[in-house]
Amino acid sequence: MTRDEKIKNIYLGAHVSIQGGVVNAFKNAIDIGANGFGMFVKNQRRWDAKQYTENEILSFKEAMKKSGILPEQILPHDGYLINLGSPDLEKREKSLNAFIDEMERVNQLGLIYLNTHPGSHLKEISEDECIKLIAESINKAHKVVPNVIIVIENTAGQGSNMGYKFEHLRDIIELIEDKNRVGVCLDTCHTVASGYSLSTKEEYDFTMNEFESIVGFKYLKGVHLNDSMFGVGSKKDRHHSIGEGTIGLDFFKRFMNDHRFRNIPIVMETIDETIWKKELDLLRSFID
Template sequence: MLNFHPGSHLKQMPVDDCLNLIADSINLALEQTSGVKAVIECTAGQGSNLGYSFEQIAHIIDRVDDKSRVGVCIDTCHAFAAGYDLATAEGYAETWRQFDSAIGPGYLSAIHLNDSKKGLGSKVDRHAPLGEGTLGNEFFNMLMNDPRTDFIPIILETPDESLWPQEIARLYGMIK
């Protein structure tokens, strides 16, 4: 898998044109390769970054020719900062309902796991160590016990490497 942020329009073109250009670029890359899946990572929507809504990601996927070679990575900080309320049980369920409706559950390919320094809908991409941000501990408990994540990579992407062993142990300890 090759994980990437979709890109930015830099106020140089309309959003839909940029989303189409991203899809065209994915098609070009996939035509020239084999054995690689293009995994679109959701963004926080900072500046002119695209891919912060499930609808934008779906727009790109809809235009990719070989759908078997495209997937989505949910970055937990990015999704929360983009406005998807992962911190509450109701918001968590609604976020996945929206993902399934807009994109489809079969496209979930990876999780980048981190807390968020900034609040819900802030559009600011600032990762925080687990439990030291605004997502809250209940979110990590819900995710670690969510069957949809059983067979996909979950990549810890918190900013302090020295905490990784404790964070990983804590996550495994949440599994019921």
């Protein structure tokens, strides 16, 4: 495979703005030279949003076709208020309804993924109980909305958030009835913050082998590619620009040449959007 062919199979971009309408995600992605990207499908800090108009849906699909960026190259992310593992029934139902709404939006736009943080037990129930509630919520949502694949993200281990261990991801997946409609997103900053090392070749190989043996690369549907302000096991979710944090450039060089990360959206959420194009160029320069 030539270098150009390799680059074509690496869907690399950033989490771009939808300000002014979801269709603007494509312009914002293309402006930084992305061939994949992340986005929200509504305001991520509000429960409710106006439903899409037919024109909004049509414009989005037309822009997608014109861009050449396919649905499998796009990783939509759900809102920050959603907690599918909440121990409070009323709050969990509110979260589930909001989650279903976001799934419906993904489906309306002709996309296939919805990235979500697993949920939090709020120190009121056990981790095992929370895992069961998360899986139960996803199973319910699957029954309401067709097609959409739920992509569960690993977390940094802050507070009572679930997903900071690969075992959490595995255990949620085990309880999902339709395993064709569930996957995982690896966030590299979260991976390091939660206690998995990535910097050296030995650390990288060990962590990736752990992921394969516990979860399995067959479930990997996306990556959030971020450096980290803090070191291994910090439990702090603080992203940094590529090469500016504690993970180190050697990791990013190794990652960009790892065939296991081909043909899935790789989305930067680094802190300075004014250098996103520069960061993407840097990452692509690492490809052998």
